[in-house]
Amino acid sequence: xxxxxxxxxxxxxxxxxxxxxxxxxxxxxxxxxxxxxxxxxxxxxxxxxxxxxxxxxxxxxxxxxxxxxxxxxxxxxxxxxxxxxxxxxxxxxxxxxxxxxxxxxxxxxxxxxxxxxxxxxxxxxxxxxxxxxxxxxxxxxxxxxxxxxxxxxxxxxxxxxxxxxxxxxxxxxxxxxxxxxxxxxxxxxxxxxxxxxxxxxxxxxxxxxxxxxxxxxxxxxxxxxxxxxxxxxxxxxxxxxxxxxxxxxxxxxxxxxxxxxxxxxx
Amino acid sequence: xxxxxxxxxxxxxxxxxxxxxxxxxxxxxxxxxxxxxxxxxxxxxxxxxxxxxxxxxxxxxxxxxxxxxxxxxxxxxxxxxxxxxxxxxxxxxxxxxxxxxxxxxxxxxxxxxxxxxxxxxxxxxxxxxxxxxxxxxxxxxxxxxxxxxxxxxxxxxxxxxxxxxxxxxxxxxxxxxxxxxxxxxxxxxxxxxxxxxxxxxxxxxxxxxxxxxxxxxxxxxxxxxxxxxxxxxxxxxxxxxxxxxxxxxxxxxxxxxxxxxxxxxxxxxxxxxxxxxxxxxxxxxxxxxxxxxxxxxxxxxxxxxxxxxxxxxxxxxxxxxxxxxxxxxxxxxxxxxxxxxxxxxxxxxxxxxxxxxxxxxxxxxxxxxxxxxxxxxxxxxxxxxxxxxxxxxxxxxxxxxxxxxxxxxxxxx
Numbered sequence: 001x002x003x004x005x006x007x008x009x010x011x012x013x014x015x016x017x018x019x020x021x022x023x024x025x026x027x028x029x030x031x032x033x034x035x036x037x038x039x040x041x042x043x044x045x046x047x048x049x050x051x052x053x054x055x056x057x058x059x060x061x062x063x064x065x066x067x068x069x070x071x072x073x074x075x076x077x078x079x080x081x082x083x084x085x086x087x088x089x090x091x092x093x094x095x096x097x098x099x100x101x102x103x104x105x106x107x108x109x110x111x112x113x114x115x116x117x118x119x120x121x122x123x124x125x126x127x128x129x130x131x132x133x134x135x136x137x138x139x140x141x142x143x144x145x146x147x148x149x150x151x152x153x154x155x156x157x158x159x160x161x162x163x164x165x166x167x168x169x170x171x172x173x174x175x176x177x178x179x180x181x182x183x184x185x186x187x188x189x190x191x192x193x194x195x196x197x198x199x200x201x202x203x204x205x206x207x208x209x210x211x212x213x214x215x216x217x218x219x220x221x222x223x224x225x226x227x228x229x230x231x232x233x234x235x236x237x238x239x240x241x242x243x244x245x246x247x248x249x250x251x252x253x254x255x256x257x258x259x260x261x262x263x264x265x266x
Numbered sequence: 267x268x269x270x271x272x273x274x275x276x277x278x279x280x281x282x283x284x285x286x287x288x289x290x291x292x293x294x295x296x297x298x299x300x301x302x303x304x305x306x307x308x309x310x311x312x313x314x315x316x317x318x319x320x321x322x323x324x325x326x327x328x329x330x331x332x333x334x335x336x337x338x339x340x341x342x343x344x345x346x347x348x349x350x351x352x353x354x355x356x357x358x359x360x361x362x363x364x365x366x367x368x369x370x371x372x373x374x375x376x377x378x379x380x381x382x383x384x385x386x387x388x389x390x391x392x393x394x395x396x397x398x399x400x401x402x403x404x405x406x407x408x409x410x411x412x413x414x415x416x417x418x419x420x421x422x423x424x425x426x427x428x429x430x431x432x433x434x435x436x437x438x439x440x441x442x443x444x445x446x447x448x449x450x451x452x453x454x455x456x457x458x459x460x461x462x463x464x465x466x467x468x469x470x471x472x473x474x475x476x477x478x479x480x481x482x483x484x485x486x487x488x489x490x491x492x493x494x495x496x497x498x499x500x501x502x503x504x505x506x507x508x509x510x511x512x513x514x515x516x517x518x519x520x521x522x523x524x525x526x527x528x529x530x531x532x533x534x535x536x537x538x539x540x541x542x543x544x545x546x547x548x549x550x551x552x553x554x555x556x557x558x559x560x561x562x563x564x565x566x567x568x569x570x571x572x573x574x575x576x577x578x579x580x581x582x583x584x585x586x587x588x589x590x591x592x593x594x595x596x597x598x599x600x601x602x603x604x605x606x607x608x609x610x611x612x613x614x615x616x617x618x619x620x621x622x623x624x625x626x627x628x629x630x631x632x633x634x635x636x637x638x639x640x641x642x643x644x645x646x647x648x649x650x651x652x653x654x655x656x657x658x659x660x661x662x663x664x665x666x667x668x669x670x671x672x673x674x675x676x677x678x679x
Contacts, residue, residue, distance in 0.1 A: 127310065138284075138339035142277035142313055151310045153282035154339070187283040195281065 005263040007055040021255030033250035067263040070095035078104040081117040115140040119164035131165025155188035177201040180209035215257035269328040348373040348420030374420040391415040435635040456674035474502040478626040480619025481509035488665035491672040496570040508586040545588035618664035627654035
């Protein structure tokens with residue numbers, strides 16, 4: 001069983017511009033957004049068999065819907081995020097409040113340290129990866145590594161369009177990896193190639209990377225990803241995964257997709 | 267002025283190639299580094315740690331480098347300011363005072379690293395918080411209440427960088443052996459002296475040549491060569507004792523050195539009195555300068571020093587006859603007078619004098635190229651043992667050394 005934290009998109013809109021995808025002029029269609037979100041939830045619950053924990057949306061916090069940035073959760077411990085941009089910082093108290101109310105032991109990072117949760121910290125059972133330079137800071141990872149007693153290889157993100165690690169890097173349950181190499185600097189690319197055998201990764205083509213093919217949710221053999229990524233779907237199918245595509249273009253207006261809309265709780 | 271800072275890098279920095287990236291970034295930005303310490307995590311989950319000394323030509327470049335590596339986790343090591351305590355009395359350091367080396371040293375005051383001026387081994391450091399400066403100060407020179415650096419925190423000593431010039435000084439080691447060939451060392455010394463003379467004539471700083479010499483220079487027949495070097499403007503500071511000056515002037519007046527006929531090579535009747543009569547005569551005149559100006563002393567080392575305005579410091583010893591006017595008999599005063607001439611010295615030649623060689627060696631910062639010449643290998647060894655590791659030791663006779671150097675510089679044999 002897989003539990004995911006989600007937040008309904010009642011107040012989702014583009015109220016500010018903090019990544020290259022966001023244009024205030026590119027208005028969200030609220031009706032379409034709600035429909036896409038519910039479709040994603042339906043796939044997760046019915047097809048994937050995930051259990052969903054729903055947060056209460058808050059007026060004035062349009063990005064609370066992207067629960068991947070709530071923090072990072074391992075077992076009963078949660079490290080809440082501290083956002084780089086002031087626009088998202090008011091979300092912190094709500095995410096932290098949810099963790100507290102649900103009995104998680106809260107471990108806080110230093111107040112001056114930017115860390116944007118599971119958006120920038122992903123991995124396999126035996127080793128994690130941390131995305132830095134765009135949103136989260138490098139110095140958060142050695143501390144998280146100590147807290148969770150896990151290896152965290154920091155990877156530098158160099159393309160502003162792929163501002164969180166989960167926009168260009170998706171570890172799969174069988175040890176495979178979907179990623180978009182050009183989003184990383186040369187050292188990170190070499191480190192990934194060194195760690196993951198060439199037979200185990202799929203370099204997502206640019207066109208699909210820009211559709212956020214890597215912003216996928218993997219639960220067991222199920223992979224839920226945004227619609228419009230046929231190559232990625234094909235590769236996943238060939239590796240024995242069951243891909244589910246969901247149209248999420250309303251959320252792409254904000255620079256987010258399937259994975260950004262969920263936080264793995266266990 | 268070269269600048270450096272120690273940074274630390276923590277985390278999973280090996281397999282992520284973060285350490286490699288940081289080191290590459292330092293080099294690509296124009297700096298250099300020393301990996302002082304790398305501890306690799308024993309398990310995959312355990313973090314690694316590196317301690318890196320970053321060096322750059324200028325403080326500006328250093329700060330550019332630090333800015334470039336900081337996003338990759340390299341943070342400046344948490345240094346603290348230096349600690350200091352008031353000197354309890356004149357001439358007394360506080361108990362746990364920091365004793366200097368002769369290497370370039372900095373102390374941290376109010377978060378800023380500042381260079382300690384007047385570096386010399388075996389001194390204390392006095393800081394002036396208001397003017398944010400620091401000086402190396404001898405024990406005898408400290409005044410009650412001076413802020414003297416204590417302990418070891420907030421103090422940074424920079425090892426010498428290998429000079430870019432590939433000459434004998436670039437080895438910076440004082441291997442002493444009578445069996446080693448001398449030719450290339452002498453050629454390098456002469457080359458330096460030539461460059462320094464040009465610099466000195468052009469008014470450049472740090473181009474003075476210091477000779478600290480003993481009376482063996484006269485006995486062994488090096489007087490003409492040294493006189494020539496002074497006349498030609500290759501020497502700017504002379505440290506000696508009563509004896510070198512006395513025998514030099516004795517040679518001028520009587521043609522002897524400690525009574526031996528310099529050209530005849532045998533004892534001259536009543537020759538042993540010559541140096542006493544010389545000293546007595548100069549005492550009567552009042553000063554060596556006057557003896558030269560009035561034509562009593564016509565030529566030689568002291569005469570040339572007076573004419574070429576070479577800065578002479580004569581330090582006396584307990585067995586001196588006379589002594590000559592101008593010899594400083596208080597050793598602390600003599601030390602201070604010698605110390606005052608060190609700034610601006612770019613080469614030091616310590617020739618045939620154990621006492622003056624060691625005394626001068628103690629006053630020289632490690633950055634000044636130094637040659638110690640003595641027939642007795644124990645002298646350069648002693649100098650090295652006392653910390654002047656930068657001194658190149660040359661086991662040879664003083665006269666041969668001076669003549670060879672003079673010949674290299676164009677003197678007729």
